[in-house]
Amino acid sequence: MALSGVEIFKLLPKTNCKKCGHPTCLAFAMKLAQRQASLDSCPDVSEEAKQKLGEASAPPVRPITFGAGDKAVKMGEETVLFRHDKKFVNPCAFALEIKDTLSSEEISELAGQVVGSEIDRVGQKLRIDAIALTNSSGDAGKFESAAKLVAEKAPEVPVILCAENPGAAEAAVKIFAGKRPVIYGANSSNVDAMAEIAKANKAVLGVTANGLEELSTLTEKIKSLGVEDMVIDSGARKAKDIIEQNTLIRRAAIKKGFKPLGYPVINFVQREDSLHETLMAVIGVAKYASITVLSSIEKWKNLALFALRQNIYTDPQVPMQVEQKIYNIGEPGPDAPLFITTNFSLTYFIVSGEIENSRVASRLAIMDCEGLSVLTAWAAGKFTASKIAQFISESGVEKEISHKELIIPGYVAILSGSVEDKLSGWKITIGPREANAIPTFLKTRTA
Ligand code: SF4
Numbered sequence: 445m446a447l448s449g450v451e452i453f454k455l456l457p458k459t460n461c462k463k464c465g466h467p468t469c470l471a472f473a474m475k476l477a478q479r480q481a482s483l484d485s486c487p488d489v490s491e492e493a494k495q496k497l498g499e500a501s502a503p504p505v506r507p508i509t510f511g512a513g514d515k516a517v518k519m520g521e522e523t524v525l526f527r528h529d530k531k532f533v534n535p536c537a538f539a540l541e542i543k544d545t546l547s548s549e550e551i552s553e554l555a556g557q558v559v560g561s562e563i564d565r566v567g568q569k570l571r572i573d574a575i576a577l578t579n580s581s582g583d584a585g586k587f588e589s590a591a592k593l594v595a596e597k598a599p600e601v602p603v604i605l606c607a608e609n610p611g612a613a614e615a616a617v618k619i620f621a622g623k624r625p626v627i628y629g630a631n632s633s634n635v636d637a638m639a640e641i642a643k644a645n646k647a648v649l650g651v652t653a654n655g656l657e658e659l660s661t662l663t664e665k666i667k668s669l670g671v672e673d674m675v676i677d678s679g680a681r682k683a684k685d686i687i688e689q690n691t692l693i694r695r696a697a698i699k700k701g702f703k704p705l706g707y708p709v710i711n712f713v714q715r716e717d718s719l720h721e722t723l724m725a726v727i728g729v730a731k732y733a734s735i736t737v738l739s740s741i742e743k744w745k746n747l748a749l750f751a752l753r754q755n756i757y758t759d760p761q762v763p764m765q766v767e768q769k770i771y772n773i774g775e776p777g778p779d780a781p782l783f784i785t786t787n788f789s790l791t792y793f794i795v796s797g798e799i800e801n802s803r804v805a806s807r808l809a810i811m812d813c814e815g816l817s818v819l820t821a822w823a824a825g826k827f828t829a830s831k832i833a834q835f836i837s838e839s840g841v842e843k844e845i846s847h848k849e850l851i852i853p854g855y856v857a858i859l860s861g862s863v864e865d866k867l868s869g870w871k872i873t874i875g876p877r878e879a880n881a882i883p884t885f886l887k888t889r890t891a
Pocket residue numbers: 456457458459460461462463464465466467468469470472485486487488489
């Protein structure tokens with residue numbers, strides 16, 4: 445169970461030396477109790493206290509990584525129920541199910557789809573993160589052959605080996621030696637053998653049960669067998685059950701400090717209808733799944749799920765922003781157009797993307813407005829005529845260009861007169877309201 449702030453305080457040195465960045469040991473203890481500080485910040489804590497506090501300061505949902513290298517998937521470490529309390533930490537991973545009953549060509553094709561799923565959105569690389577290879581045949585040899593194919597076609601993609609037959613799991617896991625796969629399928633009838641295989645192969649163990657009681661009994665047993673890293677599946681498959689059980693698991697771990705359920709959750713949401721499956725995956729992403737297993741990965745579905753996941757796992761208290769500076773798009777000469785907009789990441793990436801699409805080399809002045817979009821920044825008094833004039837004057841861009849024309853977003857057309865007044869000798873041009881009109885705008889200017 446988690447310790448209270450006062451209980452933690454009793455174990456600290458009580459010298460109020462402030463080395464941890466907090467004014468008193470009590471203040472630090474309170475932050476530790478809320479899991480908003482790390483025990484490492486106190487250099488003077490005793491070994492004995494460290495041991496006692498280790499558990500209290502550990503995240504209630506165990507941090508676990510599967511896969512290896514740059515594409516390894518981090519899970520767990522969550523400390524809150526709601527993202528307005530604190531940022532959710534590790535985004536839900538998407539895995540494509542590949543059945544070992546498919547032909548070699550089909551398995552290769554699907555593995556290739558996963559490899560090619562990566563897109564860039566507002567500067568982040570988003571992808572289908574894993575392959576869930578399923579032993580649908582029930583045959584260990586078939587499973588092993590399919591695993592070899594997946595390892596060959598998608599060597600960097602983390603893998604979840606779904607098999608309830610320990611023989612099949614053991615045959616396939618060896619192919620991913622050193623790549624830390626998940627072996628999913630430990631249940632009450634095979635738990636000893638599966639735990640042994642996971643332990644021997646340094647794999648994460650996926651545990652499945654009928655309900656939370658059986659699940660917590662199983663995780664405790666597996667822990668006693670020496671396997672610490674698990675992902676858990678309550679057996680929920682319907683939307684209502686997934687919401688209910690995922691929420692109960694998260695609540696038990698975070699509010700009650702109930703360790704047997706303090707593990708990342710895996711949800712299987714496969715449906716015949718792809719739109720239906722997308723909605724099921726939305727539930728997993730929104731309600732605490734660390735892995736959501738899909739049966740297909742069409743581009744439209746990926747885009748919807750990536751955008752949702754990115755929104756949920758962005759810190760709502762810190763807008764995504766880019767650095768204030770003049771960005772060159774293409775290789776702009778002195779006569780190239782000069783645009784200005786705010787430093788909200790999405791605004792930057794959309795505007796710069798559209799300028800790129802136009803193939804007209806340009807300069808884009810990105811002004812620090814604390815990560816707000818154009819209209820919000822204008823309404824908040826952060827994208828005003830005097831601030832724009834000051835930024836442009838201080839940026840030094842004037843020395844690089846042979847004209848004095850600044851293109852402002854169409855949404856703040858109202859500012860054109862006042863910016864012209866404040867930026868002596870400059871011509872202010874009103875650009876399009878929507879970024880997607882920029883290519884036409886630029887082509888019309890150069891025609
Ligand atoms: S560094 Fe340790 S001893 Fe010093 S104030 Fe913080 S908690 Fe107390």
